[in-house]
Amino acid sequence: MPLTLHHMGLSQSERIIWLAEELGIDYKFVKHNRDPVFAPQSIKDLHPSGSAPVMVDDPSPVTNSKVVIAESGAIVDYIIAVYGGGRLALTPKDGAEYPHYIEWFHVANGSLMPAVGRMMITRSTGADPDSPLVKRMVDKWNSGLETLDARLAETGAYLAGKELTAADIMNFFALTTMRGFFPVEFDTEKHKNILAYLQRVGERPAYQKAMKLCEGDDFVPLLQAKATQFDLMKNISPK
Ligand SMILES: N[C@@H](CCC(=O)N[C@@H](CS)C(=O)NCC(=O)O)C(=O)O
Missing domain, CATH: 3.40.30.10 (Glutaredoxin)
Incomplete structure (x- = not known):
């Protein structure tokens, strides 16, 4: 192998x-x-x-x-x-879902992860929440979530359309495990499509198997509105 x-x-x-x-x-x-x-x-x-x-x-x-x-x-x-024979990726041959696929695939590391990373840094370093820069960062994160929720409302399933694609695999970490590094709570009304998506993906056998392999049998994926905080962040909290 x-x-x-x-x-x-x-x-x-x-x-x-x-x-x-x-x-x-x-x-x-x-x-x-x-x-x-x-x-x-x-x-x-x-x-x-x-x-x-x-x-x-x-x-x-x-x-x-x-x-x-x-x-x-x-x-x-x-x-x-x-190794995958092109599965889980869309191409122009897939028609209307292709532009959504390509956009959401790149949103993950191009916008969502940087937004989460900035949130984590501002919170873990104790940055002034009233600073215009910090406020703008929080706005960016909130509007990113709003856009994502609206897209999931449109498809009723996954980011590109009715089926899971690599665009979902790219974005999911920012909505789940990443939240264990800083407290972000989803709103049951404003983020209801994201919350349904977390459950939908969480039921997939491949996701469950991967998470057990990655984090052990006792790990509970962060699929709820409120995310449990990981202890390891205490090692780098400001004194
Ligand atoms: N853009 C990279 C980012 C990779 C990255 O920053 N990984 C983090 C884990 S989430 C890491 O290794 N952090 C530990 C470190 O930088 O020391 C990717 O998508 O693979």
Whole structure:
């Protein structure tokens, strides 16, 4: 089995394991523990980015040599193209859902994750909530959620349309596990479509299997309006 997927606990690399489970492909799973919050040396040794996920394909059927990639979107695209027969990705042949697919796929790392990251930093460093910059960041996060909720209201199912695609796999972490790093509560009215989506995805056997593999049998995915906060954040709270 040439494909090895490296996951770091409580991180966005859960996306890659979930993708592999949805596609039903063979892979070797390697888990790395945070040290204690950031990436351990074992992740840094794999790729200069020093971040998770990392995919190692050795030998890659594309190059006949070792391929190492450390960027979620690139790994998702690579696995779907090389091992997934194009499943879970849409193309122009899929018609009206294609532009939604491509937009939402890129919203994940282009807008949603940066918005979540900024929220986490402002809250964990105790930034002044009345500063115009902090207010603008909060607005961006709130309007991102509003847009996402409106899209889910339109489809009644997933981000591109009626079926799960890689666009969902890219965005889901920001709505779930990421909320364990800072307190964001969804509103049962304003975010009702997001909340229904969390339940819909949470029922998928591939998602359940991936989360158990990534975080252990006792881990409860953060699929409710309120998210349990991870203890590891105490290590980097301002004194
Ligand atoms: N844009 C990258 C971001 C990767 C990233 O920042 N991963 C985080 C985990 S969620 C990480 O490794 N953090 C630990 C560190 O930077 O020390 C991707 O999508 O793969």
